[in-house]
Amino acid sequence: MLKEFDFKKKNETYLKVKRKELGEKLFYLQRICEKENVPVIIMVDGWESSGRGRVINDIVRELNTKLYDVYVLDGKNFDDYLFTRKFWEALPAKGEFSVFDRSMYHLMLNELTCKNKIEKRRIKEVENLEKILHNDHTILLKFFLHIDKKRQKKNIKKLKKDKYRDFLVSDYDIEQNENYDAYLDHFDDIIEKTNFSFAPWNIINADNKKDASKQVLGICLEYIRTRLAEIKELRLRESKFVAGDIEKNYFIEDLDLNKSISEKDYDVQIDELQKLARDMAYELYTENIPTVIAFEGIDAAGKGGAIQRLVRHMDPRGYRINPISSPTDAEKDHHYLWRFENNFPPKGKMAIFDRSWYGRVLVERVEGFANEYEWSRAYEEINRMEEELVENGYLLIKFLLVISKDEQKSRFDARQEEKPYKITDEDWRNREKWKSYLTSMNDMIKMTSTEQAPWYVISSEDKKFARIEVLKTFIDEAGKILKENRKNK
């Protein structure tokens, strides 16, 4: 797409219009996006010294200052996290604009000699990310500012002479110009591979900066208008979507809830296992392996207690427990995976989720907070996200703790006595939906228990039995990944 680019050809439609007029039209569309609760992402990538700053300035100049943010993703602080992390952090809320000076593509474009395997993985990950954003009705615009070798050299020279802006020229700019052809090959390849139908690239002739801005603005106007109309229609259609039945071959109802452990055995084992778990956590830390552990289970299933026993001897500087309750307003205004993606740990650290992203297909499904179209496509989205974690070397463990309806009743009764603050009317109401929760859990297991990220379904009818099982599973899984890791060294 870049190599055969004809710098003489220009999209004339918008070049005749005044920049300010285009800017004001974008301001007008921004108001509609705000009204319609549609987030907009504008990514401005391109050659170094191709004038990204100027173009971004021209994009935001007429916008409502309260509803946009500009982010610079220059590749710093990416290392310890998932490749897409900084981008997730900067995603716009509903009705807002995020403009990126360089996007997460920067890392891919930047690395001329990137290992093929990593590059392939990254391409899959951006595809995945852009797809879920697209499906969530985010408007996504990708621009690449294209210039030829001569123009880049001229721009660099001019910038270096500018007493206020000379610092904008880095060694990398010069290195890129010297190796222009190699970079051209590489960019062309990446752009080609990431030119997805749902998130196509716009190659912009940046030979003339003012014209570049006009073209970018013009494309924004056109694309946002088109997408807004599409989104309106899609939302209507999706609201009427009816999810088909999911064929099950596993039923939580069949789980043997009679498993138990004697007080004596528990007392003998627990401390030993906790110390082993602590040692494993230290090893994961020294081996730089990040860990994500998700706990699901009906109210009073014993998630909190199991977590407390799991971490008891661990170094509290190494883990973080994320209690997941109803989303905050900010969380509601973002993709449902946003609050999880932004809390996955860096290398060597552990994040424990007391309830998790599975809320989408459990409580949100049962209570109708997500419509059928939304929760039914979540299975695949979650599987992809978990696949990414595993492929990036994360240790991922998912626990579902199960109790009977009778056991829940007696735990609620006990709580009402001892810790009345821990039990609400809502807890009692949820019991009435026991069957719906069971159905959604069975569907969840069927759809998301993958080879890479299987569910551990554990009877918690005897709390102590469950705690021991959780510890054993963690120790086992940590042992496996550590062994694997050493083999690969």
Added chain:
Amino acid sequence: MLKEFDFKKKNETYLKVKRKELGEKLFYLQRICEKENVPVIIMVDGWESSGRGRVINDIVRELNTKLYDVYVLDGKNFDDYLFTRKFWEALPAKGEFSVFDRSMYHLMLNELTCKNKIEKRRIKEVENLEKILHNDHTILLKFFLHIDKKRQKKNIKKLKKDKYRDFLVSDYDIEQNENYDAYLDHFDDIIEKTNFSFAPWNIINADNKKDASKQVLGICLEYIRTRLAEIKELRLRESKFVAGDIEKNYFIEDLDLNKSISEKDYDVQIDELQKLARDMAYELYTENIPTVIAFEGIDAAGKGGAIQRLVRHMDPRGYRINPISSPTDAEKDHHYLWRFENNFPPKGKMAIFDRSWYGRVLVERVEGFANEYEWSRAYEEINRMEEELVENGYLLIKFLLVISKDEQKSRFDARQEEKPYKITDEDWRNREKWKSYLTSMNDMIKMTSTEQAPWYVISSEDKKFARIEVLKTFIDEAGKILKENRKNK
């Protein structure tokens, strides 16, 4: 306090009690703190290899995992921000616990050869911070784990032999042990200087780790209980506090609102000034000077428009506009300065606030969201905060845009026609409180227009006049600080 410490003397009261029992009592107090909406900060500083990890583990072991977080402030990523920034970010919400493995004191303790001037400033800053937290009814516990040179050496040796924990020993540990006496002098000095009556240090004999935990837990129990009782009483007393009248010597009512600029003059000047402002912003960036600009003014005073004109030609990667509206739930659960402290820019960057921390003494005062005790002590808190910014090399500019009540009316009427979405019933209701807003603005100017951070009160009756004034003031102030900065080099 450290030098004359007697390692043979121990606080026996808690050593006889089982650690678990102490932990459970802390869990019980945690529930009360949650109920009473009191945040708790526990800072664990001390010698390297003194067993902070173990103590922290013992503190949190019995706590409700949903209501605490452990933070490691190891001095990384502090550089570009205010010295206290990472601590602000980690402050607990009401009813929650934040436990710090090393606090912001780490930076001070760590630097044996710190320049006297910087150290003095830092001490003032922690004093200020701890005082405002104390006044806001946060419970603050400061622990220093003390060991002698021999014990430290032993601990290091033991850790190094531990196959799981050897990584916990860094070069810094060894360096500290080798220069134990110099560090002892330095620590003693810092501890002495920061042993504030409202936030005293607890020196813990960490010769025996288990005993150290028990002492820490015991002190936590005692102090939290005492403070909870005090806070209850204080809250009652403060709710009845009546603020005295503030003597004024300046009245916004007297401002000449007839100042204006002709269309022609405006058109001639605006673009020139915007380009100058852009160049200034570039210079501030290259000189590593951070900038904070606050805009206040009654509804429809033209804040948004003035901001837009100020940044028009600036590189959007260099500034961030923070629109301040009603606080979110998370913001309400923190100190009122929290959302501002966490948005002050790093070196070289600019943060513009469309409304600011002055909300405390304007809207919150007028609407009664803050009681008289709260808003009347805010003046001093704000002055101190601004003083810190200035002393840390920030360029700080505060604008108050003023219009008449009639002018507001005609702007509201115009908005109702053109942009009805921009005007709400609340806006009309606020007009009824015009006089209260005037009083609180006059008080604000009187109390917070300091030499270091004066208010620029600008007539915005003619919007264009105000925009030009804002630009000129920014250019002037930036010029001054740049000149000063070069002189000091």
